Amino acid sequence: MADYDLIIIGSGPAGMTASIYAARANLSVLMLDKLAPGGQIINTNEIQNYTGMGTINGAELAIQMFQHTQELQVAFDYKTVREVKVEDGLKTVFCEEDDAVYTAYAVILCTGTRPRMLGVENEKQYAGNGISWCAICDGAACRGKDVVVVGGGNSAVEESIYLAEIVKSLTIVTMFDLTADPMACDKLRGMENVKIYPYQDVLDFYGEKKLGGIHFKSTETGEEKRVACDQVFEYIGLTPTTECFKDLGILNEMGYVKVDAQMATEIPGIFGAGDCVTKNLRQVITACADGAIAAQSAARYVQGMK
Numbered sequence: 572m573a574d575y576d577l578i579i580i581g582s583g584p585a586g587m588t589a590s591i592y593a594a595r596a597n598l599s600v601l602m603l604d605k606l607a608p609g610g611q612i613i614n615t616n617e618i619q620n621y622t623g624m625g626t627i628n629g630a631e632l633a634i635q636m637f638q639h640t641q642e643l644q645v646a647f648d649y650k651t652v653r654e655v656k657v658e659d660g661l662k663t664v665f666c667e668e669d670d671a672v673y674t675a676y677a678v679i680l681c682t683g684t685r686p687r688m689l690g691v692e693n694e695k696q697y698a699g700n701g702i703s704w705c706a707i708c709d710g711a712a713c714r715g716k717d718v719v720v721v722g723g724g725n726s727a728v729e730e731s732i733y734l735a736e737i738v739k740s741l742t743i744v745t746m747f748d749l750t751a752d753p754m755a756c757d758k759l760r761g762m763e764n765v766k767i768y769p770y771q772d773v774l775d776f777y778g779e780k781k782l783g784g785i786h787f788k789s790t791e792t793g794e795e796k797r798v799a800c801d802q803v804f805e806y807i808g809l810t811p812t813t814e815c816f817k818d819l820g821i822l823n824e825m826g827y828v829k830v831d832a833q834m835a836t837e838i839p840g841i842f843g844a845g846d847c848v849t850k851n852l853r854q855v856i857t858a859c860a861d862g863a864i865a866a867q868s869a870a871r872y873v874q875g876m877k
């Protein structure tokens with residue numbers, strides 16, 4: 572006999588949506604997260620592409636999603652999952668805190684992604700002390716300062732628009748041209764204090780004790796440039812947070828959880844949803860859609876097991 576019908580690992584948009592669908596399918600559900608419920612949207616200023624919401628602050632959307640799970644009495648606990656094992660169809664989830672162990676018939680993996688680092692010289696030295704991966708967390712301290720954003724995709728452009736309204740100058744250094752949503756790119760290009768350097772390779776960072784600036788090189792002309800700044804924000808892509816599932820043998824070469832159209836992995840009763848699975852578009856709306864499908868698949872599996 573398992574402790575729960577279903578354990579959901581991760582309480583971002585994917586995990587919370589999965590928990591709503593699973594609870595409404597009458598499954599007993601435990602949702603685990605090492606941090607506060609909400610996932611990456613907690614640190615997102617404005618979400619403008621979630622159907623029906625117009626523009627909504629990420630933390631506000633996270634609170635509304637969590638309240639919805641609590642209206643359905645979904646059990647939630649702060650735990651960092653370290654491993655998942657399968658024996659005779661029963662799934663055992665091992666956590667770091669208090670060596671807690673839970674069992675379930677089915678598990679949905681919703682652990683999302685984390686920001687990728689450039690891997691250049693001095694980056695680690697200034698991490699958290701001049702280099703940040705979260706404009707919402709550290710942007711307010713940059714009022715009136717010179718700031719650089721590295722990256723040109725959706726996250727980089729959205730967060731640059733937010734930062735440009737606070738800071739004195741915003742310089743964007745990106746490997747290609749801006750590749751984000753054209754409307755957002757146009758808005759950013761039209762902001763007076765923004766300068767964009769496309770087709771650049773970041774070489775390193777410099778400064779005495781404190782970050783002094785960034786050094787980069789044109790991939791077209793080879794010209795090197797140094798831009799002095801107080802703070803750098805990096806938005807250059809994501810790495811899946813799936814290390815704790817590596818022994819299950821269900822990850823692809825990049826570390827993403829391999830799933831089919833029903834969000835099922837190759838292991839019966841283990842499903843994946845959201846940013847941590849193999850897919851093309853990593854957004855709130857697709858994470859929620861995955862979570863709904865994974866929960867329906869898990870409900871069918873649990874009924875079969877019982």
Ligand SMILES: Cc1cc2nc3c(=O)[nH]c(=O)nc-3n(C[C@H](O)[C@H](O)[C@H](O)COP(=O)(O)OP(=O)(O)OC[C@H]3O[C@@H](n4cnc5c(N)ncnc54)[C@H](O)[C@@H]3O)c2cc1C
Nearest residue numbers: 581583584585604605610611652682683845846853854855
């Ligand atoms: C800066 C930025 C701006 C964005 N802007 C937008 C936007 O405007 N519109 C949009 O649609 N999308 C946006 N996104 C993308 C969106 O945030 C993600 O697609 C979405 O959050 C994915 O949801 P998820 O539930 O799959 O994963 P996540 O939100 O990453 O949640 C994963 C959860 O799993 C937990 N977790 C991880 N490992 C463990 C473990 N071992 N044990 C327990 N818990 C664990 C984490 O703590 C986290 O809470 C943005 C992302 C960023 C970074």
